[in-house]
Amino acid sequence: MSALVEARGLRRVLYGEVPATLINGIDMDIYADEFLAITGPSGSGKSSLLYLLGLLDVPSAGEVTIGGRPTSKLNETARARMRLETLGFVFQFHFLLPEFSALENVALPMRALGRYDDARIRKHASDILASLGLGDHAHKRPEQMSGGQRQRVAIARALANDPKLVLADEPTGNLDSASSAQVLGILRDMCGPGSGKSVVVVTHDPGLAEQADRRLHIVDGKVSP
Amino acid sequence: MSGMLPLVFSIARTHILSRLRQTLVGVSGVAIGVGFSVMMASIMEGSQEDFIRQLVDSLPHISVTDERREPPRQPADQAYEAAEIRGLTTKQLRPGIKNPYAIMAALEGWLPGAVAPSVQAKAVIRFAGRDTAVSITGIDPKREPDVSKLSTQIRDGSLDALYKSSNAIILGSGLAKKAGARIGNSVIVTAGTGRTLSATVVAISHAGVTQIDDNSAYVLIKTAQILAGQTGLVNELRVKAQDVLQARAIASRIEAETGYKSTSWQEAHEDLLSAFQMRNFIMYTVVSAILMVASFGTYNIISTITHEKTRDIAIMKSLGFPSATVRQIFVLESMMIGVMGLLLGWLLGYAMSYGMAQIEFKSPFMDATRLPIIYAPTHYAIAGLVALSASVIAGYFPARKAAALQPVEIIRGAS
Ligand SMILES: Nc1ncnc2c1ncn2[C@@H]1O[C@H](COP(=O)(O)OP(=O)(O)OP(=O)(O)O)[C@@H](O)[C@H]1O
Numbered sequence: 001m002s003a004l005v006e007a008r009g010l011r012r013v014l015y016g017e018v019p020a021t022l023i024n025g026i027d028m029d030i031y032a033d034e035f036l037a038i039t040g041p042s043g044s045g046k047s048s049l050l051y052l053l054g055l056l057d058v059p060s061a062g063e064v065t066i067g068g069r070p071t072s073k074l075n076e077t078a079r080a081r082m083r084l085e086t087l088g089f090v091f092q093f094h095f096l097l098p099e100f101s102a103l104e105n106v107a108l109p110m111r112a113l114g115r116y117d118d119a120r121i122r123k124h125a126s127d128i129l130a131s132l133g134l135g136d137h138a139h140k141r142p143e144q145m146s147g148g149q150r151q152r153v154a155i156a157r158a159l160a161n162d163p164k165l166v167l168a169d170e171p172t173g174n175l176d177s178a179s180s181a182q183v184l185g186i187l188r189d190m191c192g193p194g195s196g197k198s199v200v201v202v203t204h205d206p207g208l209a210e211q212a213d214r215r216l217h218i219v220d221g222k223v224s225p
Numbered sequence: 226m227s228g229m230l231p232l233v234f235s236i237a238r239t240h241i242l243s244r245l246r247q248t249l250v251g252v253s254g255v256a257i258g259v260g261f262s263v264m265m266a267s268i269m270e271g272s273q274e275d276f277i278r279q280l281v282d283s284l285p286h287i288s289v290t291d292e293r294r295e296p297p298r299q300p301a302d303q304a305y306e307a308a309e310i311r312g313l314t315t316k317q318l319r320p321g322i323k324n325p326y327a328i329m330a331a332l333e334g335w336l337p338g339a340v341a342p343s344v345q346a347k348a349v350i351r352f353a354g355r356d357t358a359v360s361i362t363g364i365d366p367k368r369e370p371d372v373s374k375l376s377t378q379i380r381d382g383s384l385d386a387l388y389k390s391s392n393a394i395i396l397g398s399g400l401a402k403k404a405g406a407r408i409g410n411s412v413i414v415t416a417g418t419g420r421t422l423s424a425t426v427v428a429i430s431h432a433g434v435t436q437i438d439d440n441s442a443y444v445l446i447k448t449a450q451i452l453a454g455q456t457g458l459v460n461e462l463r464v465k466a467q468d469v470l471q472a473r474a475i476a477s478r479i480e481a482e483t484g485y486k487s488t489s490w491q492e493a494h495e496d497l498l499s500a501f502q503m504r505n506f507i508m509y510t511v512v513s514a515i516l517m518v519a520s521f522g523t524y525n526i527i528s529t530i531t532h533e534k535t536r537d538i539a540i541m542k543s544l545g546f547p548s549a550t551v552r553q554i555f556v557l558e559s560m561m562i563g564v565m566g567l568l569l570g571w572l573l574g575y576a577m578s579y580g581m582a583q584i585e586f587k588s589p590f591m592d593a594t595r596l597p598i599i600y601a602p603t604h605y606a607i608a609g610l611v612a613l614s615a616s617v618i619a620g621y622f623p624a625r626k627a628a629a630l631q632p633v634e635i636i637r638g639a640s
């Protein structure tokens with residue numbers, strides 16, 4: 001299996017009044033089409049690792065290579081472009097734009113990419129929403145939806161530009177068990193052999209971790225054996 | 226990038242709408258700034274234009290007189306270069322322009338305009354035992370209408386009435402009133418030279434300016450020459466140019482060809498024109514300051530919105546929106562406020578200028594007048610341009626700050 005993402009010697013130190021080491025030397029790979037779970041105690045550095053893998057944050061040392069392309073020397077604009085084209089994010093909080101409908105929120109990354117015309121973007125966005133069981137909610141704004149529905153809209157948005165890698169940080173953390181199961185199922189189903197997508201989920205949920213192809217346990221900013 | 230603009234626009238619109246009340250305050254600020262700027266410019270430049278027009282209308286565009294810029298060389302100087310000559314009386318020049326009709330005929334060969342002669346004489350008019358001081362101008366009724374408004378200011382008759390009797394005189398309206406004379410009356414005119422003649426009042430002139438109407442009287446050239454004791458000479462040739470802005474160039478050519486001093490209206494009023502320039506400079510400074518202050522409001526609104534929308538900015542940036550796009554969103558918001566403000570401001574400015582133009586002013590020195598307002602597209606364009614630039618600048622700084630935001634700092638805190 002080839003690695004989609006290779007992280008080598010990752011360190012992230014926050015130089016505040018008291019310097020804090022969030023990530024303290026991590027080597028890891030994310031393989032194509034796999035479902036990877038990252039677990040670990042609270043404060044161990046799971047979110048911090050995800051931000052580095054997702055090019056939202058820049059490592060203090062080390063390198064993240066995505067699709068064979070080293071990213072540490074890329075400028076802000078190039079990293080933004082890579083996020084837009086090849087990465088998708090889902091957070092514990094949905095982070096939808098409150099003034100826009102579900103459909104418009106899903107269309108946002110496509111419009112920012114500017115590859116398709118408006119009609120095609122709308123069609124694609126409503127297809128994704130329908131595939132996640134949100135066909136009837138496309139024109140609702142976030143405040144008019146339930147927590148589980150919002151989180152599914154957030155997943156739809158993450159999928160908008162057909163990313164190679166979806167990074168999810170406790171996506172079910174705010175959901176009841178029924179919604180959690182639904183969201184988990186969606187994440188589980190989008191990857192797998194031939195899907196062209198890898199999914200990395202940070203979770204405290206042992207049940208979720210069970211379903212992953214592989215698990216990575218983080219303690220104190222390091223991979224625990 | 227063509228798909229980006231509607232996106233930027235739709236996001237900007239939602240932000241503006243989410244802060245409707247503040248937006249309206251900001252728009253009003255810009256509108257008031259633009260409105261007052263336009264009104265101020267239309268009054269100030271209107272009064273200036275009106276003043277210059279009156280100046281240009283009431284005075285000759287070019288005045289040719291027998292003054293010299295340098296004293297003419299004495300014949301003896303010319304004959305014996307450096308020699309010192311004593312015992313000669315200097316040659317006295319009689320004041321006045323010689324052969325005025327020959328000069329006028331020569332000028333008319335090329336002059337883009339018209340020319341007319343005049344003779345000045347100070348005199349006292351006696352009527353019904355009362356003496357009134359008067360400034361008499363000798364004119365040529367055939368030429369006068371081409372260079373001045375006098376012919377349009379004659380009541381009951383025309384300039385040609387001067388030909389009606391052998392010594393005809395036209396009195397200013399105020400003067401006629403002071404002297405108590407009416408058309409058909411005979412008045413005794415005594416010039417400063419001591420020459421006296423009896424003249425018949427044939428018409429009354431009314432320029433609408435007290436100073437002129439109270440002191441002026443008009444007679445034929447030859448009558449004035451008799452009174453002034455200068456047969457064959459005139460004091461001034463007045464030129465009206467077809468294009469007033471050509472006056473300077475024409476004046477210097479006349480001076481070169483005739484040797485008589487030719488003064489254009491611009492030269493005669495150099496001080497005034499530069500005072501106007503200073504006034505305009507001050508006006509545009511004040512106008513710019515007003516619009517700058519108006520843009521502070523816009524700056525405030527955009528800053529507030531960027532703070533409120535920190536999370537949304539973080540989302541957009543985490544999704545991979547380029548910083549430039551985020552910047553464009555907020556600059557566009559600022560421009561939306563600016564554009565709405567300037568459109569409203571144009572309306573406001575027009576309405577206020579129009580209102581000002583309706584007010585009537587009464588003055589003891591002039592006929593009743595209205596404020597000379599002008600409606601110049603350039604005023605609207607300049608105010609609009611400054612307001613819009615100020616909006617862009619006001620939006621740019623908060624926009625740049627918003628675009629520089631690191632999304633991970635917000636996301637780390639929020640999840
Ligand atoms: N701004 C900051 N300044 C100092 N330390 C920080 C800051 N942000 C995070 N940390 C610390 O970095 C460490 C890793 O944080 P991170 O959020 O990655 O943990 P986590 O594994 O995601 O925890 P959780 O399961 O609670 O989400 C924690 O010990 C945290 O206290």
Ligand SMILES: [Mg+2]
Binds near residue numbers: 169
């Ligand atoms: Mg976390």
